Amino acid sequence: MAAQMERAPLSLKLLALGFVLVWVFTAAFPFIWTVWGSFKVQADFFSYADWTDALDGPTTRAQTGSAFTLDAYRGVWIDNEFWRPGLNTLIVTFSVTAISLTFGTLGGYALARSGYRYAFWVLIAALIFRAMPGVTLVSGYLLPFFELNLWGRLPTAIIVLVALNQPFTLWLLHAFFLSIPRDLDESAMVDGCTRFQAFRLAIIPVMWPGVITAGIFSFLTGYNDFVISAAILSEDNQTMIPRIAAFLGSVQLRGQIMYAVAATVSVILPLIFLVLFFQKRIVSGLTAGAVKG
Amino acid sequence: MPHGTFAKFILPSLTAMFLFIALPIVSIIYQSFFIEHEQIMITVEACDPFRCVEEVRIDAEAMIALREEQPAGRFNGLATYTDSAHLAFSEIQRIWSSSPDAWAALDRIFELPFYRALVFTLAYTFIVTPASIGLGFLVALAVNRIPQFFRGAVVYFSLLPMIVPSLLGSLILFWMIDARGIIGSFLQALFNDPELSVKADPVLTWITLFAYGTWSSTPFVFIIFFAALQTVPRDTLEASMVDGASRLDRVRFVVIPHLAPVATFLLVVSIMDNFRVFEAIIGFSAQAHASSLSSLIFNDLRSGEIPLFGSAAATSIMTIFCIGLLMTPSIRRSWTAFQTKT
Numbered sequence: 001m002a003a004q005m006e007r008a009p010l011s012l013k014l015l016a017l018g019f020v021l022v023w024v025f026t027a028a029f030p031f032i033w034t035v036w037g038s039f040k041v042q043a044d045f046f047s048y049a050d051w052t053d054a055l056d057g058p059t060t061r062a063q064t065g066s067a068f069t070l071d072a073y074r075g076v077w078i079d080n081e082f083w084r085p086g087l088n089t090l091i092v093t094f095s096v097t098a099i100s101l102t103f104g105t106l107g108g109y110a111l112a113r114s115g116y117r118y119a120f121w122v123l124i125a126a127l128i129f130r131a132m133p134g135v136t137l138v139s140g141y142l143l144p145f146f147e148l149n150l151w152g153r154l155p156t157a158i159i160v161l162v163a164l165n166q167p168f169t170l171w172l173l174h175a176f177f178l179s180i181p182r183d184l185d186e187s188a189m190v191d192g193c194t195r196f197q198a199f200r201l202a203i204i205p206v207m208w209p210g211v212i213t214a215g216i217f218s219f220l221t222g223y224n225d226f227v228i229s230a231a232i233l234s235e236d237n238q239t240m241i242p243r244i245a246a247f248l249g250s251v252q253l254r255g256q257i258m259y260a261v262a263a264t265v266s267v268i269l270p271l272i273f274l275v276l277f278f279q280k281r282i283v284s285g286l287t288a289g290a291v292k293g
Numbered sequence: 294m295p296h297g298t299f300a301k302f303i304l305p306s307l308t309a310m311f312l313f314i315a316l317p318i319v320s321i322i323y324q325s326f327f328i329e330h331e332q333i334m335i336t337v338e339a340c341d342p343f344r345c346v347e348e349v350r351i352d353a354e355a356m357i358a359l360r361e362e363q364p365a366g367r368f369n370g371l372a373t374y375t376d377s378a379h380l381a382f383s384e385i386q387r388i389w390s391s392s393p394d395a396w397a398a399l400d401r402i403f404e405l406p407f408y409r410a411l412v413f414t415l416a417y418t419f420i421v422t423p424a425s426i427g428l429g430f431l432v433a434l435a436v437n438r439i440p441q442f443f444r445g446a447v448v449y450f451s452l453l454p455m456i457v458p459s460l461l462g463s464l465i466l467f468w469m470i471d472a473r474g475i476i477g478s479f480l481q482a483l484f485n486d487p488e489l490s491v492k493a494d495p496v497l498t499w500i501t502l503f504a505y506g507t508w509s510s511t512p513f514v515f516i517i518f519f520a521a522l523q524t525v526p527r528d529t530l531e532a533s534m535v536d537g538a539s540r541l542d543r544v545r546f547v548v549i550p551h552l553a554p555v556a557t558f559l560l561v562v563s564i565m566d567n568f569r570v571f572e573a574i575i576g577f578s579a580q581a582h583a584s585s586l587s588s589l590i591f592n593d594l595r596s597g598e599i600p601l602f603g604s605a606a607a608t609s610i611m612t613i614f615c616i617g618l619l620m621t622p623s624i625r626r627s628w629t630a631f632q633t634k635t
Contacts, residue, residue, distance in 0.1 A: 114299045
């Protein structure tokens with residue numbers, strides 16, 4: 001019976017395969033194209049003459065002696081000091097991930113183990129907070145931050161991003177801790193552990209898969225954020241994405257749009273590798289809770 | 294878990310959310326009743342070797358003193374909500390009474406900044422959401438039909454448009470649709486029009502933004518549907534085959550009803566996410582032809598020397614209100630589910 005079910009007509013199989021191919025091409029081609037093009041000069045990547053110039057790079061060869069050039073990367077990372085926002089991004093992303101996970105595991109564990117009604121309300125509040133666009137809160141931050149002299153600094157952006165990331169982290173980790181049997185920490189407590197010791201000794205060793213998943217999403221929040229960092233950080237403390245946005249106007253004027261292309265590819269490449277290594281975790285994080293309806 | 298222990302565990306997380314989400318909401322409500330101070334002008338005599346002229350200048354010292362004294366600005370009550378940059382009551386009245394018919398009036402009303410942003414935001418939400426859910430469903434069905442071996446690669450490439458920051462995803466496409474880019478020159482060749490520019494035309498700009506939105510939100514829908522498809526009960530499928538259901542019947546009567554709760558979840562999440570559309574407008578440099586509620590807020594915060602806090606706050610409150618309206622059905626549902634459970 002099962003075998004009969006799998007036996008789809010050939011036409012249907014081909015149709016499905018064709019459709020999937022078109023989709024994969026649509027999803028992946030822009031990235032492949034831009035990564036490839038970032039090693040060319042502008043006259044090739046944005047060619048008036050022929051789009052195939054971006055493939056073989058005749059002008060790139062004429063100007064640099066090779067079909068591939070690192071000029072754009074050199075220009076952006078060294079001449080335009082893109083390493084500064086790069087370093088800031090590293091600090092923000094690392095801190096956001098570490099703090100989010102510390103807060104999130106403690107909170108998620110409590111929510112999963114508390115049977116009281118207020119635990120439900122915390123989760124509903126988190127759901128509503130998750131729905132609000134971050135930019136709507138920015139005008140609420142700016143004035144107090146100016147008054148308290150907190151504006152423009154990295155720690156401020158970090159803690160705001162941690163807070164905005166908490167609703168999702170709490171939902172994810174709470175769902176994950178629900179799947180860890182209660183017996184595990186309860187038996188530790190019967191053996192004389194306090195609740196925190198039970199959490200540390202019995203739960204932490206088995207919680208890593210959930211924490212890694214939540215960590216990837218916290219990483220993405222810190223790394224990908226544009227709105228909060230652009231509004232809260234001063235120019236010399238900027239992270240990479242607002243820097244690219246600020247950068248666009250000026251490089252376009254100077255005809256050095258390839259700098260922006262190289263900067264964009266530099267930000268995207270780590271993400272492409274992240275997906276490669278953590279694909280399963282990302283998918284399980286996305287589908288956590290969703291599939292159960 | 295005792296109340297005290299619960300409190301200790303949840304404290305860091307709750308404090309962060311209270312300080313940086315709940316309190317700022319109160320702060321923006323308060324802020325929305327105030328507007329920036331009027332410029333204090335002083336007349337000074339500016340002399341050069343030949344003559345002296347009187348000049349009117351902004352009195353910087355007095356402005357600093359005034360701002361220290363009243364940091365929130367001047368009290369304006371609800372007037373910010375109704376001014377020309379927001380709900381624009383008086384403008385609407387004027388347009389309504391001076392337009393020949395309702396269509397002409399609506400046309401002009403949708404040119405007002407707030408309504409222009411609202412119309413785009415709603416259009417984006419209600420076009421991209423169904424488009425990505427439909428496309429994602431089809432991709433999931435198709436991927437479910439291809440050999441196991443390829444599925445990992447398909448999921449990998451599908452994740453990319455979603456994982457890459459919106460601003461950069463839109464920039465990449467923006468460069469491709471440039472008249473000198475690959476899609477731009479392809480379109481010019483296709484329509485045999487060397488002047489064709491996707492960026493210059495308002496309608497094409499909207500279509501581009503919708504297409505980008507669909508491209509970047511489809512992966513999420515696909516992955517959720519694909520995971521849910523693995524949980525379709527085989528027994529029911531087999532039973533329906535015994536009853537003589539065709540392939541299409543099986544999708545219609547078994548698969549779709551099984552996926553319905555997942556689809557509702559996707560609908561809610563997609564509406565929330567699409568409603569905040571913003572980065573794509575920057576990435577496509579589309580500010581001239583499209584603005585969203587989020588971009589309106591961002592522009593106020595970035596405007597000139599003095600950020601328009603009051604104006605941004607009023608738009609924020611109205612945005613949160615719209616999100617609340619859109620979310621009411623799902624909150625009500627979880628409330629009923631919770632009540633039946635307890």
